[in-house]
Amino acid sequence: MTPNDLVPAPWRDAFVLAMRERDADGRRIGDALAxxxxxxxxxxxxxxxxxxxxxxxxxxxVAVPLDRSAARDLRxxxxxxxGLVGMLLVLWAVLAEGGPVTVTVGHLAGAAVxxxxxxxxxxxxxxxxxLVVTWLVCTAVLGVVVALLLLVxxxxxxxxxxxxxxxxxxxxxxxxxxQTLRERRAPTADVVADPFEPEAQVRRRNVRWSxxxxxxxxxxxxxxxxxxVGLDRxxxxxx
Amino acid sequence: xxxxxxxxxxxRGVLDVCVLAVLADGPTYGYAVAxxxxxxxxxxxxxxxxxxxLARLEQGGLVTTQWRPGDGGPGRKYFxxxxxxxxxxxxxxxxxxxxxxxxxxxxxxxxxxxxxxxxxxxxxRGTDR
Numbered sequence: 001m002t003p004n005d006l007v008p009a010p011w012r013d014a015f016v017l018a019m020r021e022r023d024a025d026g027r028r029i030g031d032a033l034a035x036x037x038x039x040x041x042x043x044x045x046x047x048x049x050x051x052x053x054x055x056x057x058x059x060x061x062v063a064v065p066l067d068r069s070a071a072r073d074l075r076x077x078x079x080x081x082x083g084l085v086g087m088l089l090v091l092w093a094v095l096a097e098g099g100p101v102t103v104t105v106g107h108l109a110g111a112a113v114x115x116x117x118x119x120x121x122x123x124x125x126x127x128x129x130x131l132v133v134t135w136l137v138c139t140a141v142l143g144v145v146v147a148l149l150l151l152v153x154x155x156x157x158x159x160x161x162x163x164x165x166x167x168x169x170x171x172x173x174x175x176x177x178x179q180t181l182r183e184r185r186a187p188t189a190d191v192v193a194d195p196f197e198p199e200a201q202v203r204r205r206n207v208r209w210s211x212x213x214x215x216x217x218x219x220x221x222x223x224x225x226x227x228x229v230g231l232d233r234x235x236x237x238x239x
Numbered sequence: 240x241x242x243x244x245x246x247x248x249x250x251r252g253v254l255d256v257c258v259l260a261v262l263a264d265g266p267t268y269g270y271a272v273a274x275x276x277x278x279x280x281x282x283x284x285x286x287x288x289x290x291x292x293l294a295r296l297e298q299g300g301l302v303t304t305q306w307r308p309g310d311g312g313p314g315r316k317y318f319x320x321x322x323x324x325x326x327x328x329x330x331x332x333x334x335x336x337x338x339x340x341x342x343x344x345x346x347x348x349x350x351x352x353x354x355x356x357x358x359x360x361x362x363x364r365g366t367d368r
Contacts, residue, residue: 031316032290034306034314034316035269035286035290035316036286038268038269038270038309038314038315038316039289042268042269042270042271043270043273043286049285050285050286050287051287051290052285052287056287057287057291060287060291061291061294195306195314195316196306196308196314
């Protein structure tokens with residue numbers, strides 16, 4: 001029987017999530033997982049038999065539930081807002097097909113609602129709230145954004161498509177570079193670390209994850225642009 | 240919590256001092272602690288009971304831990320008593336022995352119809368009329 005048979009992935013994943021909900025760091029989680037692997041290998045019992053339900057076991061190990069500041073979540077979402085505005089500028093310019101891009105109050109307010117909504121959803125999922133609550137919040141955020149885009153149409157600025165793309169790219173890349181520099185100094189990622197893994201290697205993995213996350217918004221923008229251009233081609237061919 | 244001949248509520252009160260006693264024989268790892276407790280007659284202690292207890296002992300400064308590489312298998316986390324842990328074992332061990340002697344006296348007295356109040360030095364006849 002392999003270690004993965006004794007500690008199956010669903011049990012492991014549920015345990016890691018339960019520990020995250022209790023704000024345990026990657027080292028603590030890796031340490032606890034290694035204990036589970038060790039005990040199961042020695043006893044021949046599987047994780048459920050030896051340790052019970054992963055949520056209950058995590059609660060026994062880390063008694064203090066998560067008490068993370070909501071202000072911190074929102075503060076972390078501010079750079080995402082800058083990148084989000086950049087992404088939207090690029091995508092609106094692509095949709096405008098070379099015409100001018102009019103940025104409205106609704107556009108900017110909608111971007112802010114998305115950034116705050118994303119922070120709220122992250123907080124809900126990491127504090128043990130159910131899928132129904134998270135889904136309701138997502139639906140509410142989407143509804144507010146659509147209403148803002150349709151109803152608050154007062155223009156803030158009208159930009160030529162080229163300028164909109166350039167501004168969008170500057171915001172996207174600027175935010176990603178700023179985040180990269182910050183994350184290299186003090187990474188916010190906190191990967192699950194085996195107790196035998198050297199600290200320097202764990203830090204490298206944390207930095208790698210953090211930097212990859214910092215560049216996710218530009219990557220998403222490239223994918224979004226390709227999808228829009230592709231759809232445009234398909235519509236042209238169909239016509 | 241355990242597969243044990245003893246009621247769970249008894250074990251909850253005594254398990255930590257028993258774990259300290261096992262560790263007093265020298266540093267060892269989780270499964271070896273469980274196996275030793277089983278061998279001593281306490282029953283099978285599950286990992287889900289043992290490791291949170293060991294974590295509490297570590298947080299209390301009663302044990303220290305060290306990961307050691309395994310021979311081909313996963314590494315093992317060894318637990319060792321600290322001087323504070325030895326002191327705690329001596330104190331709580333003595334208290335448990337006293338308590339066990341007291342309950343033995345009380346329950347032994349009950350079977351013969353007599354209970355002895357050791358704290359007051361009085362003896363009462365449980366079946367006096």
